[in-house]
Amino acid sequence: MDPELTGFWGLYELNLTTDSPATTGAEVTISASLAAKDNSSLALPADAHLYRFHWIHTPLVLTGKTEKGLSSTIHVVGHVPGDFPVSVWVTAADCWMCQPVARGFVVLPITELLVGDLVVTQNTSLPWPSSYLTKTVLKVSFLLHDPSNFLKTAVFLYSWDFGDGTQMVTEDSVVYYNYSIIGTFTVKLKVVAEWEEVKPDATKGVMQKTGDFSASLKLQETLRGIQVLGPTLIQTFQKMTVTLNFLGSPPLTVCWRLKPECLPLEEGECHPVSVASTAYNLTHTFRDPGDYCFSIRAENVISKTHQYHRIQVWPSRIQPAVFAFPCATLITVMLAFIMYMTLRNATQQKDMVEVADFDFSPMSDKNPEPPSGVRCCCQMCCGPFLLETPSEYLEIVRENHGLLPPLYKSVKTYTV
Incomplete structure (x- = not known):
């Protein structure tokens, strides 16, 4: 064994790639490449023949193996469904029992169903996953995953269900659909593949595989106004x-x-x-x-x-009550004062002579008009109900209060 290869464990790694998953009977490709680790400054040897790749893939059937440079590729087929582990390690070419330079491990899923993806696209791109616009054409495509062309002779039939009550059957893997309402919908697709296969007894038989696929769509509507x-x-x-x-x-x-x-x-x-x-x-x-x-x-x-x-x-025609309250209060006080003065003059016997001689003319000095502020407020708040002179008010009092003593009595003379 080359002494330069000893002690390299942990300095190299294997990068594995695979085209799985696959359906039963289809060929799966697995590749392994030897590379230095990211934290290693060690350069790979120029001579690739110094290394050998070892694979374990049972129960998968090996159909081919190739090696090129510092990489190795195998092709396997699974005839039963399941998850199958595949491991690989690299040793020095002249020492199989020596410590591996690098190891790798991968699990291959094998299924009886068809393998593929349901892809929905729209001309208007939205920044949210699975979000699309209503009243805009959607392109719904089924992409079959068959890298080994296992189903190249098969005939496919597609049954579509768009989740809004619309269903259709086509022979094409691509359809165009337009949702007219908003909401969340699930597009369901059932795919059937059929092909002829020659049996071991040289007779032909029809083979069939199916697959169910779905995609969730959120249809939204732009704000038009x-x-x-x-x-x-x-x-x-x-x-x-x-x-x-x-x-x-x-x-x-x-x-x-x-x-x-x-x-x-x-x-x-x-x-x-x-x-x-x-x-x-x-x-x-x-x-x-x-x-x-x-x-x-x-x-x-x-x-x-x-x-x-x-x-x-x-501006409102009706002023708020907060503005009318002070004026109404002032009017009430004024009317109460006039009523009090009227009743007081009518009940005092010693002032009857003065009452008889009272001059009710509007311009009399004995009956001065209310202060201008009070008169102004009364005109604004009372309107047509404001009495211009005390004599008018006293006349109304006499008509509405029959129990009040008359203001005009005969003058009686008292001897002291």
Whole structure:
């Protein structure tokens, strides 16, 4: 044995490749290549004949073996299904019993079914796996895995089920389909392969293999826009409701803000809200008149869109109670004061002469008008019910209060 090869255990490794899995009866290829480990600076010897590859593949049947340079390839066939281990090691060419330079190990899955993949593609690429657009053509393809051409003479039949109630049978491994609704669907495919095979007794027989395949698809719809239903003219202090109808597939992330102008929302301008349906209601109460614009942004996992809604806010004709309360209080106090003074003058006997001589003319100095502030507030709050003079009020009091003593009595003279 070459002394330079001794002590190389752990410095080399074997890189194994295989074209498995495979169906029973098909040929499987396994290759092993000797290479220095990543952390090793040791160069491989230039003479490849210094090494020998040893394989263990039982119960798989060996159909061929080739060696080239520092690599070795074998071809095996499995006639029964199962997972079969295959191992390989490398020793010096002149010393089979010496410690191996490198070892390798692989497991080959063998099945009775057909081997292949169901591939779905669409012209519009989405960044999420298995996500596709509705109302856009899908290409669904079955790719048979048969690297040894074991089934090159077979005739295939494909039975498709698209998960939305549509089924079809074709002889082609590629179909085109268009989903018109959103949702998650499972495409199922059953493949049947048939071919003739010569038996040991020289007779021909029909052989058949089948396989079942499926792929899960999530069909989504881009946001084509936002329909805004709501008033465009409203008064202050009036609650307003705006309904947003999203033309796209949920779930959605919605963000809105009031602006003086209709401009797109920037990132971080408003707090996003998660919406699980295609409709959403906005409520708002305006306190100040003016022109406003609802700036709305919505997005789902594949698209986003903006929409705007202008609205004019006018001052309310009915003032809030908080503004009317002080005026109403002042009127009540004033009326109570007038009533008190009237009743007081009518019940005091010693002042009857003064009452008889009372001048009820509006311009009399004895009956000054209410202060201008009180009169002004009464005119605003009471409107047509405001009495201009005390004499008018006293006349109404006499009509509505028959139990009150008359204001005009004959003057009695008392002797002290």
